[in-house]
Amino acid sequence: MDEYNRFVDWDKMDVTVQSQDAKELTCTEFQELKQLARQGYWAKNHSLRAKVYHKLISNIPCRTVTPDANVYRDIVVKIVGKRNSSSLPLPEFVDNSLVPTYCLNAEGIGAVRKIILCIANQFPDISFCPALPSVIALLLHYSKDEAECFEQVCRILACNDPSKRLIDQTFLAFESSCMTFGDLVNKYCQAAHKLMVAVSEDVLEVYSDWQRWLFGELPMVYIARVFDVFLVEGYKVLYRVALALLKFFHKVRAGQPMESDSIQQDIRAFVRDIAKSVSPERLLEKAFAIRLFSRKEIQLLQMANEKALQQKGITVKQKRQNVHLAVHAENFKSEIVSVKEMRDIWSWIPERFALCQPLLLFTTLEHGCSLSRFYSHSEGHEPTLLLIKTTAKEVCGAYLSTDWSERRRGGNKLSFFGTGECFVFRLQPEVERYEWVIIKHPELATTGSEPENHASPASSTLSSGSVPSDPSDRLSPFLSARHFNLPSKTASMFMAGSSECIIIGGGDGQALYLDADLNHGRTSHCNTFNNQPLCSESFQISVLEVWGFRD
Numbered sequence: 001m002d003e004y005n006r007f008v009d010w011d012k013m014d015v016t017v018q019s020q021d022a023k024e025l026t027c028t029e030f031q032e033l034k035q036l037a038r039q040g041y042w043a044k045n046h047s048l049r050a051k052v053y054h055k056l057i058s059n060i061p062c063r064t065v066t067p068d069a070n071v072y073r074d075i076v077v078k079i080v081g082k083r084n085s086s087s088l089p090l091p092e093f094v095d096n097s098l099v100p101t102y103c104l105n106a107e108g109i110g111a112v113r114k115i116i117l118c119i120a121n122q123f124p125d126i127s128f129c130p131a132l133p134s135v136i137a138l139l140l141h142y143s144k145d146e147a148e149c150f151e152q153v154c155r156i157l158a159c160n161d162p163s164k165r166l167i168d169q170t171f172l173a174f175e176s177s178c179m180t181f182g183d184l185v186n187k188y189c190q191a192a193h194k195l196m197v198a199v200s201e202d203v204l205e206v207y208s209d210w211q212r213w214l215f216g217e218l219p220m221v222y223i224a225r226v227f228d229v230f231l232v233e234g235y236k237v238l239y240r241v242a243l244a245l246l247k248f249f250h251k252v253r254a255g256q257p258m259e260s261d262s263i264q265q266d267i268r269a270f271v272r273d274i275a276k277s278v279s280p281e282r283l284l285e286k287a288f289a290i291r292l293f294s295r296k297e298i299q300l301l302q303m304a305n306e307k308a309l310q311q312k313g314i315t316v317k318q319k320r321q322n323v324h325l326a327v328h329a330e331n332f333k334s335e336i337v338s339v340k341e342m343r344d345i346w347s348w349i350p351e352r353f354a355l356c357q358p359l360l361l362f363t364t365l366e367h368g369c370s371l372s373r374f375y376s377h378s379e380g381h382e383p384t385l386l387l388i389k390t391t392a393k394e395v396c397g398a399y400l401s402t403d404w405s406e407r408r409r410g411g412n413k414l415s416f417f418g419t420g421e422c423f424v425f426r427l428q429p430e431v432e433r434y435e436w437v438i439i440k441h442p443e444l445a446t447t448g449s450e451p452e453n454h455a456s457p458a459s460s461t462l463s464s465g466s467v468p469s470d471p472s473d474r475l476s477p478f479l480s481a482r483h484f485n486l487p488s489k490t491a492s493m494f495m496a497g498s499s500e501c502i503i504i505g506g507g508d509g510q511a512l513y514l515d516a517d518l519n520h521g522r523t524s525h526c527n528t529f530n531n532q533p534l535c536s537e538s539f540q541i542s543v544l545e546v547w548g549f550r551d
Contacts, residue, residue: 004050007108007140014221025052030232037232038284043225050142056231057152060166066158067122069147072115076146079117085110090133091120093169098212099133102220104140111146112136118150123157127316128171134215135167138227165235165299171316174211176305179351181239182207183301186348188243188290190433192250197347199263204351206264210242217271218245225280236295240287245271247286252277308352312551327358335365335543336389341427345385348433349399350421353383356549363545369518371499374546379405381548383421386504388521389543394535395428398504398512400495407497414503418494424504424512426534434534518544 025042027033033056036042042049080088086109090099094116101109115136120126136153143149159166168174182204185193196203214223229237249270258266274283293301327342334342346354361384362377378384382403389395399422406417425433496503502514511524512534522538 003144004047004142006145007104007111007143008046009103009105009108012103024048025055033232034229037229038288040225040228040281043228046141049224049228052228053139053142053152053231057155060155060159061161061164062155062158063160067151067154069145069151071122072118072147072150075121076114076118079121080114085114088113088117090116093120093126093129094132098130098216100137100216100220102134102137102141102223104137108137108140111140111149115140115146115150115153119153119157122154123169126157126169128174129167129169130174131167131211131215134223135227138220138223141224163295165302168211172306172309172314175208175314176302176309178204178208178210179305179309179354180298180302181210181242182351182354183305184239184243184292184298185246186350188292189246189250191254192246193347195250195254196263197344199258201343203347204354206267209264209267211238213242213245213267213271214238217268219272219275222274222280222283225284229284234295236292236298237287239298240290240292241283243290243292244283244287245274248274248278248283304350305352308355312355314355332358334360334387334545335363336387336395336545337427341395344427344431345397345399345425348423348425349383349385353549356551358385359548359550361546361548364518364541364543369541369544371502371514371516371518374502374518374544375404375407375497378546378548379403383549385547387543387545387547388535388541390521390535390539391542392536392539393428393542394426394539396424396426396512396535398422398424400504402495404495404497406495410498412498414496414498414501416494416496418505420494422494422505424534514541514544 025036025048027036042052086106088110090113099109099112104112112133116132119132126132132153135156136149139149139152140146143152156166157169168177185196185207193203196206200206214226218226226237226241246267249267253266253270260266260269278286292298327339327346332339332342337345342358346358361381362374367373367377380403383399383401384404385397385399387395387397401419401421402417407415409415409417423434425431494505500516502512504512504514512521513523514521519541520539521541523534523536
């Protein structure tokens with residue numbers, strides 16, 4: 001047995017972890033380390049993994065004054081005293097019910113609590129860090145003593161590289177990460193998201209568990225493989241693995257009845273028992289097969305979500321249902337959609353706007369069928385939601401990310417604008433959400449020709465000059481045209497408006513055209529995957545509503 005065995009109950013450990021011959025790791029190049037981490041190069045040798053962890057953590061850039069092993073030896077007796085370590089009360093910033101044992105022996109289980117208390121003493125600015133017990137329990141496997149583990153955890157917490165996010169330490173950071181995860185699920189796990197919407201009243205309540213799946217429910221062998229890559233690649237890998245877990249949950253449980261009254265409990269149970277259906281290698285393979293946004297784009301999305309929370313004063317833990325169930329039955333009234341349908345739509349929109357309540361801006365029943373009045377009531381609001389009910393009782397709509405006043409940039413010409421967060425959807429006769437596509441002029445819709453000389457210079461490209469100087473101001477995190485397989489010239493063509501018509505680009509070839517009198521409309525639907533159109537090719541509007549987002 002090696003020198004890193006003090007806190008490990010080897011009877012509970014996988015015997016293959018002990019049986020491999022010792023190896024050495026000599027590479028220092030990031031790409032090579034990244035490849036070895038993903039392959040599990042050091043996963044089969046306990047001693048090698050410990051040495052690699054020490055090397056990677058020692059290279060983390062930290063604050064000048066970061067507590068080390070000597071600090072721990074100085075303070076642990078004063079803080080813990082003669083109390084039984086296994087029953088030590090934990091600080092409020094961790095969840096007392098989530099202290100995983102990870103095959104630790106009795107000394108190791110007690111050491112987790114002692115180290116947490118000492119960290120609380122040295123990091124008074126930590127206000128919410130539910131992942132901390134898991135990280136400590138894991139690193140105890142690869143530490144010679146408590147003081148060494150304490151120092152390693154402190155280095156992770158004290159990282160001062162602004163581009164290297166590691167562990168959330170405030171409720172604001174944690175909550176915004178949950179919102180960001182919800183946005184990513186909405187984009188990359190649409191089938192699973194649809195299931196969550198169907199069985200849960202509050203989808204974000206489900207997604208708020210995403211870190212718990214990793215740092216709490218996931219078995220030791222799995223979280224260790226994830227942590228291998230996390231120390232090399234950073235926070236983004238956590239999103240990847242959580243998305244993969246949700247994909248596997250949906251695949252394995254699809255069509256089966258829920259095992260409990262709560263989808264949250266079902267997902268937790270699935271993750272705890274994941275060895276029954278998915279190996280660690282297969283989980284990571286799925287995680288890295290997801291073509292996720294770049295680290296920079298995820299950072300922008302995280303900043304937007306943090307800003308939305310700050311603007312609402314949500315910086316400390318509170319009951320989520322009072323924050324996120326924005327569509328209340330008692331104060332919501334629409335002639336087109338029910339409360340349930342509006343909540344479904346709310347589950348599709350970016351999480352930072354799901355914090356807001358719907359505000360009716362315009363309805364043809366009250367304001368008449370005038371495009372100019374449509375603009376005057378809609379301008380100044382960003383984003384907006386368009387709902388349409390046809391005389392054939394079809395219901396469709398669009399989420400529009402950009403203020404309609406942007407249309408003026410093109411003067412009297414039809415002006416194109418908007419971002420990749422725009423989408424169109426259908427509620428009746430069947431529910432369907434479509435990813436966006438390039439809009440084309442009605443007269444060009446059948447030719448496939450690119451529109452020319454209609455987009456203003458400011459909106460015809462997504463060059464670096466077109467991105468706001470303050471990325472947290474007007475955030476569309478989906479700024480990069482490469483994610484949508486479009487040339488940059490057409491990458492901002494999602495909405496168009498003039499005095500004569502409105503055009504909204506939809507998804508899978510869907511596009512919606514509304515005439516100036518707001519009585520008639522038509523759709524273009526080509527190259528759809530399921531040949532299901534947004535609504536009739538030509539239709540008469542019964543009711544049209546525009547909704548804004550009220551803080």
